[in-house]
Amino acid sequence: MTKLLAFAEIKDGDIRNVSFETIAAARQIDEGAEVVAVVFGNKNVEEAANQMIQYGADRAVTVTHDNLENYTSDGYTQAAMAVIEQENPDGMVMGHTSAGKDLSPRIASKLDSGLVSDITAIDGEDFVRPIYSGKAFEKKSIKDGKKFITIRPNNIAPLDQDESRSGDVASLDVEIKDIRTIIKEVVRKASDGVDLSEANIIVAGGRGVKSEEGFEPLHELADVLGAAVGASRGACDAGYCDYSLQIGQTGKVVTPDLYIACGISGAIQHLAGMSNSKVIVAINKDPEANIFNVADYGIVGDLFDVVPKLTEELKAIQVK
Amino acid sequence: MNIYVLMKKTFDTEEKIQINGGVIEEDGAEFIINPYDEYAIEEAIKLRDEHDGEVTVVTVGDEESEKQLRTALAMGADKAVLINTEDDLEEGDQYTTVRILEAYFEDKDVDIILAGNVAIDEASGQVGPRLADKLDMPYVTTITELNIDGDTVNITRDVEGDEEKIETSLPLLVTCQQGLNEPRYPSLPGIMKAKKKPLEELEIDDLDLDEDDVEAKTETVEVFLPPEKEAGKVLEGETDEQVKELVSLLKTEAKVL
Ligand SMILES: Cc1cc2nc3c(=O)[nH]c(=O)nc-3n(C[C@H](O)[C@H](O)[C@H](O)COP(=O)(O)OP(=O)(O)OC[C@H]3O[C@@H](n4cnc5c(N)ncnc54)[C@H](O)[C@@H]3O)c2cc1C
């Protein structure tokens, strides 16, 4: 039987949704495979391991160590290699997140294996990924060695949670030592709890928002929609919001059901981070703005006029 | 200080992408230095100016890559190395590229290697970490600040918008993120000087590699364009009407509310 590892990622004590998506991806690679969840951390890893099982993993292997509190390449590599040595899997799935991007190439290198990164769909033996800033796609296959992939969050739907599902959770003892890159401090910028890469609806503002206060109407719209607020690089560089809100090639890559771009021109580097969204709405006063070329619905107008009215209209229908 | 930069020439993704015979049409396309590698080149030049030493820019590419290497030299790099695979290899992937780079670096005395965080065309972000592993060097990805004091290196790393302050030591590999610096434009005297700077050209044979050593682990099965999107609906009328119509479309047509 094929055996595939599914990596859980824990951030600020919470398991990220993409972890559950790795299990679904493993099942798409081989429905009959044994899927083994892998969970690392400095505490409470069993809880995450059990959640992984409820989302479809058959069993879980955990490594608990003080040096696994924060992600470091050296620490996680030691833990991952110990698990791989014990399990000798046929493949691995990780999220294409900051940690996944940093770790997966190193593990692939250690195993002299191929790695297909940033996958948005699985088609039999082939892996589909966006290339050229999302303007094209390619299908890749792995010729030999382990099937090792990273998946873009919010593209491969997780399986339904089954709280009655149980499985073995085994802890593996690994000495995690000689970390060569020491984290002295973590400066948290990400504002409220919503993880942009997991959000179903995003309201994003650009330089057209004009000031920090200008984001207020966007927050109000986001509140009625239960949405997360994001931004373009332009808005971040201008100091209207924090860089943790940035969407695009250098920021977060998002795939929500609905993306509402307000005062964003639609530069290629921004599109690279959001053009895969299912439905795109553009609000921009310039009818020639490039964002209208990717939008499903567009309103040409002043966002300070349109956005509050949109919020009111949504409130009105919610009351009904 | 021995400073190396990994540079890839990339297709300018601002351009229209077309597919011809199953591959991206490159004829007539504009090629540029991968933007994230420009940050790497700029940072390398700054490091050299501060700590002395030499900046060598290395690329695995073809004859055409000389243009981007000359640009890097014109910005201020000291030497360039082109590992030209045109005559020897038909196919390759990240494994291939890194296997070649590993062989190149085998006998080099390296203090720091700067790479881009991602190449905007194939965009896997694998090359930096894979190479660091092969060279058994620590690495830090997506850096936005770099300070070297003796053997101690202090780095700010971008982690999805959060910042990590990291301490590490040389030798080291880093991958550069936007925000690290503002890359300079080549100056006219820089461009003149670049013509005389050394540009070494190697083939895989010079690195004691043959085709089998670098055989790709992955294969491209198909390249395709996303389904042509129907032109979006630009709504008309007064703002109030537009907003009402939008909400109704989002509910009934797009079904996302
Ligand atoms: C290597 C590299 C990486 C990059 N990475 C990213 C990235 O990850 N993410 C990203 O976003 N950018 C990125 N960029 C920057 C990108 O090229 C653009 O500069 C940026 O996206 C522009 O932001 P903007 O659309 O908010 O601003 P602008 O381009 O200035 O657009 C502002 C828009 O607002 C509209 N507007 C103004 N006032 C109003 C109003 N009252 N009502 C409605 N509309 C209004 C204008 O018509 C205009 O279209 C990157 C650039 C480089 C070189």
Ligand SMILES: Cc1cc2nc3c(=O)[nH]c(=O)nc-3n(C[C@H](O)[C@H](O)[C@H](O)COP(=O)(O)OP(=O)(O)OC[C@H]3O[C@@H](n4cnc5c(N)ncnc54)[C@H](O)[C@@H]3O)c2cc1C
């Ligand atoms: C003969 C040959 C044919 C190839 N054909 C294909 C193909 O058809 N499809 C395909 O996907 N790939 C192919 N490759 C590999 C491709 O050219 C890239 O080198 C490799 O894909 C790098 O991966 P990336 O673009 O994802 O870069 P990333 O890993 O995203 O790049 C990150 C950073 O690594 C460094 N880097 C990346 N590539 C190079 C390089 N070539 N030289 C120096 N530094 C580099 C840069 O600093 C870059 O910013 C081929 C390679 C060879 C040798």
